Amino acid sequence: MEIKFLHIGILTWITFLPVLGMIVVLLLPKEQKQAIRWTSLAFTILQVILAVVIFQNFDRTLAGINSKEGMQFVEQYRWIDIKSTSWIGRIAIDYFVGIDGISVPMVLLTALISCIAVISSFSIEKSIKGYFALLLLLDTGMMGVFVALDFFLFYVFWEIMLLPMYFLIGVWGGPRREYAAIKFFIYTLLGSVLMLLAMLALYFSVTIKDGNEVIHTFNMLAMMNPENFVHGSLLEGVGTSWRYVAYIALFIGFAIKVPAFPFHTWLPDAHVEAPTAISVILAGVLLKMGTYGLMRIAFPIFPDAAIHYLYPLAFIGFINIIYGAYCAMAQKDFKKLIAYSSVSHMGIVLLGMAAMNTQGMMGAMFQMFNHGTITAMLFLIVGVIYDRAHTRGLDDFGGLMNKMPKYSGIMMIAFFAALGLPGLSGFISEAFSFLGAFQTFKWLTIASAFGIILTAAYMLWTLQRVFLGTLPEKWNNLTDINGREMAMLVPLAVIVIILGIYPSPVLDLMNSSANALVDFVKNSAGIAMLGQ
């Protein structure tokens, strides 16, 4: 499947549209606040439209994963070609993008969340030109990560996204914004360095034929084929110790992003200090890059190590679920509570993918999507109240239900979706993750499922503290949500409800790829084990 416009593929368009938007924004005079806002919105809406086109034309039967033929909307051009360098030889790097069932839900999610983040950013007043320019650049970085099939390109996008994030938190954030921004930046950079090392090790181990010449490559799909590994190279063979080391390096790089215990503490700080829209993007999209990276890169390139470390992965998932839930329960800051609930919910993704079977993998992928929509809603909800009351203390509120009925109605959907109420999307992905994980790790899954009680407890407790009871007098002049806020919350609520009843639109997208990924990892590892 190929869709082109002006001879440029749709994935390039959807990735670089925000950069175009950024250029336009930068050209606008900074007094034209409305123009800047609406331009940003227009470009992200355009991006959503492209996402819908992709959704419509995506072939559900193709699997992708390790075959270029299975990838869709592929574009591949030579990007960097340095003919000869003294000791590395020829460096040839491709601009190689394409999507399969793992990436397409993330592409949709990124487009959606970015658009909603822009709507939510309309209330920003401080140097908005810079703000929207950075926001759009961030958008490109995120989208790029999800479409890149070349490791180098992936890495570039991964780093591109870091910089705007740093400034968005560090400039437009709360009182401790600099601490949070630096913590986020350095923590992620640490992960990036590990990833970079693994990437370089892979580069020097893998060769492909390019015409008549044999060259090293960053092509991810080539890295998934054991035959491409040079004889005698560092990562050659199966189950060798360097492969485990490389896998762990990659894993830590991604785990920081998830964030998996014990690398999660940057998240609450970043969330608390970040402006609402950035929290939404952070929780809605950025966290998924970690689990996406594991699925896209770590699992299929190192299937032997992946299988070897399934239990530790599941165990980290378990800790995330339970530990995150307990920590959430003890929070007094609304945003911090949601941040920890993210830790808990992302644990379900880890557990589901560690199951390494169809239901678990699909549960995990679907949970990534659902967590994106649900947590985005939760952060928006916090943002709404923070904009009005300038406090996020859970104990400062009470009785908002009567004062802000529309707001409270939407809040109920988000809260109950977060605690896994059937009929809302979160339930299905959680249930599938657990059902899948139970097949592989019986007791660990039972222990993890205990989290559903804790989640219900802290969610309902929060709901009670903020929305039930009587309204403190100082909030008598709070107003219900306005049209703009409805515009960002209602679409998400609708998606959460529809997918909760009829999940197939998203499940169908990822079904083939989930199966292919599981089979590929299991078979490769299986062959590996036989070979030993």
Place this chain on the structure above:
Amino acid sequence: MHSLLTLSLAILLLPLFSFVLLIFFGKKFYEKSGHVGTAILGIDFLLTFYVAIQKLTDTTNEVFSYSFTWVDFHSTIPLKLDLGIMLDNVGAVMLMVVLLVSFLVHLFSLGYMKGDVRYSKYYAYLGIFTFSMLGIVLTNNFFLMYMFWELVGLSSYLLIGHWYEKKSAADAGKKAFITNRVGDFGFFIGIMILWFNYSSLSFDHIYSSIAHGILPFGSSGWLTAAGIFIFCGAVGKSAQFPLHVWLPDAMEGPTPVSALIHAATMVAAGVYLVVRTFPMLTADALMIIAYIGAVTAFISATIAIAQYDIKKILAYSTISQLGYMVMGLGVGSYSAGFMHLVTHAAFKAGLFLASGSIIHAMHHALHHVNDHHTDAQDIRFMGGLRKKMPITFWTMIVFTLAISGVPLTSGFLSKDAILAGTLAYNHFTGQTLIPLIGFFVAGLTAFYMFRMIFIVFFGEHHDAHRLEHVHESPRTMTIPLITFAAVSFFAFYSFNPFSAGDGWFFQKTAVPESVVPQAVRAASAEAFGEELHHQHYLAMGLSLTMAALGILTAMLFYYWKKFSADKVVAAVPRLFTFLNNKWYFDELYQKTAVNGTIGIAKLLAWFDAKIIDGIVNGAAWLTRLVAVISGKFDHIVVDGIVNFTAYFTGFFGLVFRRIQTGKVQTYIIFALVGAMVLFYVYR
């Protein structure tokens, strides 16, 4: 799809329609919301009536079922999640129960909830409750069951917390939801076990697989475990020991809600779940179920004796009766357990509505005399209401007779059948404790129910002036009462007032064949039925005796006042306090589960902030420290050497500058001296 099934689908969806209509357009309807909801439910009830009659008069007893693939995983091993609905006799009866009660509660609420702040929301929530409850009734698989199971939990949460401005109401809703989640956690584990082993969650598929000898993880022990785990869901929802604590608190909700959800239907869902899973329960699982039911029945009956809040008394009596049903199913009296669910639904819903009628009247009267302190639900402030509220009184008498198991009532039939079952169970397994508890609780029930009747309706009213203002409730409230009273007579269930066994009910809801392996199977239905027959008269005699004893004791204490209850209380103060405080379950759970959880949460949050994040910050600090030290090192040592070199050079420069005078003669002298020295050295 069979036409009756299509109709059932319509029955299922109509209340959802009511919910959607009222939640979005409630403001428009406002005062008419109640009428809209009630009208929709009325239509739904008529449809159900038709479907149930059609189904139950059909002689083939065929089970209609329809499934569709909800999610197909397309994996190498076929893996599909099928959902669907089914209609059998049990389901048809249950449909009837749910809709009758729901419709009458809708009707009753027109009067009771009039002028409420969230009138339209109230009716909307009733709609979504009815929808979810019907979903539980009609589903043919565990997955959908679990989904609707949680949805009724949601509607229960919303309705308990209807007056959420009151902290106690908000607390009660939260408690109900979380306690139920504990049960659902077990339920979900059961579902995971079944899904693992059968790759399907439909009742049919699982039962036929078990019948073919495919056991979970190949062992009958796991089959027992699966049954028990699923039963955990029932323990939560049907408020069985040890998760019974949420139901009394749930009385914070409006009284019609208590009647609908917390007496007649939702709490009976747990019993219904046991009915649905009955074929796969092993003898061991059934025994555990029987004991849980018996213990529940006993504990809550003892608590009910020592309560003064009219709704609390009814709440504990509900728990106790639910325990009866569960016990009945556990001992193998399948039809009797289910029948008790049905008969209890009618008379307990009636009791709650009647209590609602009383509370309504009391509120009204208290309002008139400007008394805002007296608790309108405390029976000690009632008394002598008989004359003022005749319809409420007489219907309540009928309900109380029924719950006490007096002949000619529906309650007698079902309770007697359960008790006969416990005797038969004793015969097969030697578990004597079960019938002992069963009969003892029968006596207790009669006692505490009549205690309530005598205190509320007889004697003198606390305040004569206030009594003036007590009036009978309006017709929307009395019609439901009369209807429930009518269906509390035996004739609706069996034409023989002394035996349920001959009636249509038992024939239509005959015990399904067990699918578990012979070795772990409970007594067969035939043998059990045979033994039941033997025990029938003994059971009847004993249960009548116990009921009579209970009523007589209540009369001695509260009607003839031959004995003083206060003196008894004074004689055993510790026991009374223990019972009055509900065996201290709440305190125990507060100290252990709740405080424990919050304690762990605080501990882990501290650990996270201080240790984990401390390490991160520590690493950052360490890095900065290294940076500072290396900075200092750089400054002092490295730079020092450089500077020292420079200084040194400078010093020598200074020294040598002295020599460099710029005068040629001096240089020549230096050169000469130097040359001479060299000559001397290299001579």
